[in-house]
Amino acid sequence: MKMQRGVIEHFEARSVFRGLLQGADFANRVGGSCIYGCPRCGHRIRFRWRSFYQAAGSSPFKRNVRRILDDLTPQLDARNCLDFHCPTCQAATRIVYSVTDSGGSACHFDLYAALVGEGKARR
Ligand SMILES: [Zn+2]
Numbered sequence: 515m516k517m518q519r520g521v522i523e524h525f526e527a528r529s530v531f532r533g534l535l536q537g538a539d540f541a542n543r544v545g546g547s548c549i550y551g552c553p554r555c556g557h558r559i560r561f562r563w564r565s566f567y568q569a570a571g572s573s574p575f576k577r578n579v580r581r582i583l584d585d586l587t588p589q590l591d592a593r594n595c596l597d598f599h600c601p602t603c604q605a606a607t608r609i610v611y612s613v614t615d616s617g618g619s620a621c622h623f624d625l626y627a628a629l630v631g632e633g634k635a636r637r
């Protein structure tokens with residue numbers, strides 16, 4: 515499957531997630547859990563806090579896909595990614611988030627955006 519840069523779209527976290535927390539000094543923070551709705555097919559996935567805690571560094575994507583996504587991922591400090599294929603439409607999806615260590619054993623995950631490739635056409 516050939517993937518071109520043009521088919522990957524950037525979605526703000528709050529346009530594709532439900533249940534994120536907003537506060538005075540943070541935005542789009544994962545509380546206990548949140549619901550992601552695939553912008554290609556509407557498939558919903560519940561993510562829990564530990565989903566992000568466990569996500570670091572692993573990706574199911576081939577290297578060429580990962581490289582395209584890496585180019586589109588903002589290179590700010592402490593940006594992390596959770597990569598997966600939508601179970602319904604197979605769209606390559608990357609959730610970009612930041613990790614804030616609040617001391618002790620707790621850390622916070624603030625979602626930034628979703629980068630979503632093209633899903634398989636379904637009728
Ligand atoms: Zn989908």
